[in-house]
Amino acid sequence: YAKDGGSPPNIATVTVSIRIKDENDNRPMFEKDVYELQVPENQERVSIFTAKATDKDAGENGRVEYEIIGGDSSGHFWIDKKTGILSTNSGLDRESISFYTLTIVARDQGIPQHSSSVSVSVTVLDVNDNSPTFMDSSYSIDIPENSAASTVVLEVSATDGDEGSNGEVLYYLSSDAQGMFHIDEMGKISTVMSLDREKQTSYTFLVRAVDSAPSDPRSSTTRVEVNVKDVNDNSPLFITDPLIVNISKLTPVNQIVATMKAEDKDFGANASIFYRFSAVISGFSINSFTGEIRLLASLSSMTQSERTLFVVATDQGSPSRSSTGVVIIYLREEQYRGLRFRRSTSQIPLPENSAP
Structure with missing residues (x-):
């Protein structure tokens, strides 16, 4: 107001409006310095967080926009510059980046x-x-x-890229x-008992690896062939x-009179058999x-009615194994098929000087 010096003084008033113009003297401020989030892998594009920064200034000085400036070189995240809503661009893969x-x-x-x-x-x-x-x-x-x-015949190993029980494998x-x-x-993989090739020469089976996920465990198989060597x-x-x-x-002479045959349940050289007499036998060969x-x-002059031959069969394994068998040969007399005179005698008178 204004007042003169008279008596009585006169007074005049006026209203003055003062508008304070904003200066951009404040920076946007987040509530925290660090935020910690968790998101399951393989989710479709989903909003996971809203970044919120406040600026005390007015107008454009206080309008805030947001941007990701580090930590996402592959472009897996996106932020709305106006609202600050942070989203995934696509499903994340923990096995690639956790x-x-x-x-x-x-x-x-x-x-x-x-x-x-x-x-x-x-x-x-x-x-x-992951399986x-x-x-x-x-x-x-x-x-x-x-x-x-x-x-132990074999050790197999299966790896699972998942984490925790999802990646723990049982066989x-x-x-x-x-x-x-x-x-x-x-x-x-180990044997439970000794194997016998003569009963079964090989085994083919599957090994199944199963993860320990609490629900819907995943698995895979591999084929194992065990060959039992002789x-x-x-x-x-x-x-x-x-x-x-x-x-x-x-x-x-030179005729084959017998064949002594042996079998061996082994394989290859272990089952290849050679024959011989246990001692030198005159009149025979094998x-x-x-x-x-x-x-x-010739047997015609032989006085014995039988001959006994001992045959040894030896395989070609190392060390070799052998067994002895017996051949009994009976000699039979052949019935004479020529003319024979009766044993009784007869006296027949014959005059001398009889004509032939």
Whole structure:
């Protein structure tokens, strides 16, 4: 107001409006310096967080826009610059990247522009989306048949890219293992008992790896073939022992009079058989490959009614195994088919000088 110096003084008043013009002297401020988030993997595009920064200024000086400036080189996240809503661009894969540290900046629109930033940690939670994987789709192993029980024949391993129980693997054998093999939690396959190649030459079964997910566990299989290698654990066995033959004393020389045959349940050289007499036998020979016994001398002058031959069958294993068989040869007399005179005598008178 204004007042003059008169008496009485006169007074005049006026109203003055003062408008304070805003200066951009405040920066946007987040409530926290760090935010920690968790999001399951494999989710479709989803909003996970709203960044909120306040600016005390007015108008454009207080209008805030948001931007991701670090920690997302692959572009897996997106932020609405006006609302600050942070979303995933697509499903995240924990097995590729399990943790992100994003840097979000908030900028006002004043001149000069002010900004602040905040760190957002995103942990990608595991979902059981991976099956255990074996290094090979099949395995083949040889084992000697005389291997002791609990012999480890093979160790398999399956890896699972998931986390925690989703990635913990247990192993099982299919019923084709016939109870002859066992697998432990480390994937070691061992024999339950000694194997016998003569009963079964090979075993083919599946190993199944199953993760330990509490629901809907995932699994995969690999094929295992165990070949039982032969060990020379069987001796030759003669098919007929003793072998009895009947031949004539008139049998011609060089004729085959008998064949002594043996079998061996082993395989390869372990089942390859050679034959011989246990001692030198006069008048006979034996084929070392076939077991054929051949006559080398005439039997007509032989006074014995039978001959006994001892044949040894030896396999070619290392060490070799053998057995002895017996051949009994009976010699029979042949009936004389020529003219014979009666044993009785007759006296017939004959005059001398009788004509012929």
